[in-house]
Amino acid sequence: MHTLTANEAKTQFGDMLLKVQREPVQINRNGKPVAVVVSVKDYQQLEAMKLQLLQAKIQRGRSESDAGLTVDGDTFFNDLMEQYKE
Structure with missing residues (x-):
């Protein structure tokens, strides 16, 4: 960089x-x-990746919720931001 x-x-x-x-x-x-x-291209790719991660977390959360495994919102978004940093 x-x-x-x-x-x-x-x-x-x-x-x-x-x-x-x-x-x-x-x-x-x-x-x-x-x-x-x-660049705009890099920014759009980052935003698309964030959306994919969020959608995957939501889907996983639904599966876990159905199984009785839930997570609070702060933990969810902290985990999401940690994945984004990687």
Whole structure:
């Protein structure tokens, strides 16, 4: 992943837009990561993956619910976000 400072991202915005077509670009401010810029294609793929994971969790939850195994909402979404991070 390419990394830019916030100032570089501002002054090299056009170049950054070209870079994100190849790979995500991390933006750092004061040496700390604050954002990641991705292409529309990558963003759409991430959103589609999140939807698939959510649908799979819902389907699994229905099966578990039918079997008497349930999980609370906080646990469900925490598990979902952990899978998303991987």
